[in-house]
Amino acid sequence: MTESALLEIYRYVPPPLLEHFDPETIDDFDVLLDYLAKARFIQQLEQDIVARAISEVFSPD
Secondary structure (H helix, E strand, C coil), rough: EEEEEHHHHHCCCCCCHHCCCCHHCCHHHHHHHHHHHHHHHHHHHEEEEEEHHCCCCCCCC
């Protein structure tokens, strides 16, 4: 689970938010979950943006 969480974190969380993120020094599981929640939130935002763009392209105006 930790590896897949790290993949999501590094894929979706922007680098400026990862400045203080070091998976080697995480001693609290809540920190990992916090970053994973950020990644999932950003992933959802990206999905909503793409869905809205597709909807606008195919909307009958």
